[in-house]
Amino acid sequence: MRFSEGTHRLHWATAPLRAFVFLIVYFVLLGFPLLLTQTDDGVRLELSAEVAVRFLLVTVPMTAIAVGSGLWAWLALRFRIDGDDLVVETGLLRKRRRSIPISRVQAIDLVRPLVTRVFALAEVRVELAGGEQSEIALRYLGRRSAQQLRAELLARAAGLPGHTPEAPERHLWRVPFGALLGSLVLRLPVLGAALLFFASLVFLVMYAEGGMLAVAVPVLLGLIRAVIAPMVMYANFTVATSPDGIRLRYGLLETRMQTLPPGRVQAVSIVEPMIWKAIGWARVEVTVAGYAGERQALSSTLLPVAPRHVALHLVSQVFPGTHIDAVPLLPASSKAVSVDRADGAGTDDVVFVSRHGWPCRRTDVIAHARAQSVRLTANPLQRLLGLATVHVDAPPGPVQVAASDRDLGEARAIVESTARRAQAARRAGGDPTHWAAR
Amino acid sequence: MAAPPVYRADQAFAPGNGLRWSPNSKRHTWHRLLAAALWAVPVGAVGEFIVWRNGGGPVAAAMWIVAVVLGVVLAGTVAELDRRSLGYAERAEDLIVMHGVFVKRLIVVPYGRMQFVDVTAGLLERWMGIATVRMHTAAAATDATIPGLPAAEAAHLRDRLAQKGEERSMGL
Numbered sequence: 001m002r003f004s005e006g007t008h009r010l011h012w013a014t015a016p017l018r019a020f021v022f023l024i025v026y027f028v029l030l031g032f033p034l035l036l037t038q039t040d041d042g043v044r045l046e047l048s049a050e051v052a053v054r055f056l057l058v059t060v061p062m063t064a065i066a067v068g069s070g071l072w073a074w075l076a077l078r079f080r081i082d083g084d085d086l087v088v089e090t091g092l093l094r095k096r097r098r099s100i101p102i103s104r105v106q107a108i109d110l111v112r113p114l115v116t117r118v119f120a121l122a123e124v125r126v127e128l129a130g131g132e133q134s135e136i137a138l139r140y141l142g143r144r145s146a147q148q149l150r151a152e153l154l155a156r157a158a159g160l161p162g163h164t165p166e167a168p169e170r171h172l173w174r175v176p177f178g179a180l181l182g183s184l185v186l187r188l189p190v191l192g193a194a195l196l197f198f199a200s201l202v203f204l205v206m207y208a209e210g211g212m213l214a215v216a217v218p219v220l221l222g223l224i225r226a227v228i229a230p231m232v233m234y235a236n237f238t239v240a241t242s243p244d245g246i247r248l249r250y251g252l253l254e255t256r257m258q259t260l261p262p263g264r265v266q267a268v269s270i271v272e273p274m275i276w277k278a279i280g281w282a283r284v285e286v287t288v289a290g291y292a293g294e295r296q297a298l299s300s301t302l303l304p305v306a307p308r309h310v311a312l313h314l315v316s317q318v319f320p321g322t323h324i325d326a327v328p329l330l331p332a333s334s335k336a337v338s339v340d341r342a343d344g345a346g347t348d349d350v351v352f353v354s355r356h357g358w359p360c361r362r363t364d365v366i367a368h369a370r371a372q373s374v375r376l377t378a379n380p381l382q383r384l385l386g387l388a389t390v391h392v393d394a395p396p397g398p399v400q401v402a403a404s405d406r407d408l409g410e411a412r413a414i415v416e417s418t419a420r421r422a423q424a425a426r427r428a429g430g431d432p433t434h435w436a437a438r
Numbered sequence: 439m440a441a442p443p444v445y446r447a448d449q450a451f452a453p454g455n456g457l458r459w460s461p462n463s464k465r466h467t468w469h470r471l472l473a474a475a476l477w478a479v480p481v482g483a484v485g486e487f488i489v490w491r492n493g494g495g496p497v498a499a500a501m502w503i504v505a506v507v508l509g510v511v512l513a514g515t516v517a518e519l520d521r522r523s524l525g526y527a528e529r530a531e532d533l534i535v536m537h538g539v540f541v542k543r544l545i546v547v548p549y550g551r552m553q554f555v556d557v558t559a560g561l562l563e564r565w566m567g568i569a570t571v572r573m574h575t576a577a578a579a580t581d582a583t584i585p586g587l588p589a590a591e592a593a594h595l596r597d598r599l600a601q602k603g604e605e606r607s608m609g610l
Contacts, residue, residue: 373545373547373577375543375544375545376451377538377541377542378541379540395577396577396578409446409447409449412445412451413444419532419546423532
């Protein structure tokens with residue numbers, strides 16, 4: 001199938017799936033209560049003729065509405081690739097046309113929630129830069145055609161003809177189950193919470209003190225949120241590189257396939273909590289301009305856990321031509337007073353690196369070519385000590401790059417040199433669109 | 439690449455290269471003072487009403503008025519200090535803005551990174567003939583705002599910035 005020829009619809013199974021979901025919601029909220037009868041000794045489930053008639057009288061029109069709305073939604077959405085644009089038309093009576101320049105695509109995600117896996121369906125999410133409304137979600141396409149659509153969009157974004165087959169990928173890393181579980185448990189807050197949980201259980205049993213439940217239950221919920229939820233989300237995490245960018249695959253119940261085209265990653269951060277540092281593990285977080293709001297939190301992980309050298313290798317894939325450990329870091333001023341101690345900051349021609357934090361160490365990296373603006377700030381305490389902080393601004397995301405507590409004169413020199421390097425990098429790098437055709 | 443010039447500590451927040459900070463209009467202070475005074479009227483009136491209801495004497499009423507007036511004077515003083523701390527300079531490849539009384543900030547925005555520039559003026563600002571110019575990049579932290587420019591100068595600055603941005607635009 002070629003998406004540049006003719007107009008396309010979502011997979012036909014979308015209509016029954018929508019109707020099905022609608023009916024489930026209806027049944028839980030209204031249908032099931034209709035089957036119940038109020039008697040003297042409480043509510044009972046009783047299938048008399050009267051109840052059946054009452055139930056059918058509501059259910060039949062509801063089914064019709066469900067099927068109708070499912071069909072309507074399926075008929076209403078059409079899309080095609082028109083030259084350099086992805087055109088999405090919605091509405092049957094009132095038509096709305098949205099055309100998106102493919103060169104603006106920041107990332108393409110293939111999401112497969114649990115229900116849709118039965119039908120071999122997948123959702124295609126196209127992320128664009130700017131704002132909450134800037135994603136296109138096509139729910140749902142057939143699995144094969146979703147992959148084809150992604151390949152075609154990426155090929156066109158790269159400046160190749162649309163029928164170019166999907167670029168081959170090179171496997172980079174797979175996070176083993178044990179390492180993921182271990183990494184989630186071996187964190188100071190999690191260990192502390194677990195200790196608190198067991199302590200409260202001991203108190204509960206030894207002194208038969210029911211009040212301890214008020215401690216145990218919230219702590220348990222917190223532990224589930226901190227360990228089980230990421231466990232399910234990041235299970236089977238694999239990273240691969242390809243000419244189209246970095247490909248991520250993960251998820252137990254809902255599988256996601258993310259593709260980050262080259263030059264779309266704005267900034268990365270290598271996070272090493274204290275216990276991980278001893279084992280030699282690290283996590284990589286990433287800022288991509290497309291993801292806003294909730295999607296930011298969902299897709300800001302480039303690697304949930306890996307040996308440090310793998311994480312560094314991945315970062316040098318993201319920002320080619322540099323190696324983070326080879327960037328010389330100049331220590332912050334000895335006059336600084338801070339708990340979140342700055343370790344230092346440094347730069348080469350490609351990236352600006354700052355490292356800080358105790359006990360959890362973060363190394364923040366931004367490419368000069370991606371830096372938006374440079375700021376120099378000095379709060380009253382810093383001014384008293386003759387210090388200042390240099391921020392290199394990235395689009396909103398988990399990564400904030402800042403070289404804190406530098407001597408004033410040095411700080412200004414960093415600002416100027418960073419501005420100059422950013423300018424040179426922008427000149428050399430040019431526009432990140434059409435990366436294959438350059 | 440040539441070795442970066444070394445800055446003296448007291449030159450850290452200077453424009454450098456023999457440039458001078460362009461100030462904004464003195465009317466900006468008056469605008470903020472006027473805004474504070476307009477706020478002070480209802481605050482003073484409500485305070486007086488409460489004092490009167492609770493049976494406070496003329497001394498209490500006078501103290502309240504003095505407090506409100508002091509508040510307005512303080513707001514005006516901070517506004518003037520704030521105005522004096524503000525400066526901007528257009529360089530070859532970027533715009534630099536310096537601002538802040540308590541926390542000093544210097545921000546360098548490359549022309550090629552500006553997504554859009556907007557000029558806003560409230561009712562009071564329009565009447566006083568001043569406007570605020572704001573530069574937007576893809577980073578939310580970029581807080582390059584020049585308040586209280588004379589309206590004509592603000593429009594010129596916006597046009598110049600827009601033109602320079604157009605010439606050097608790079609996408610994200």
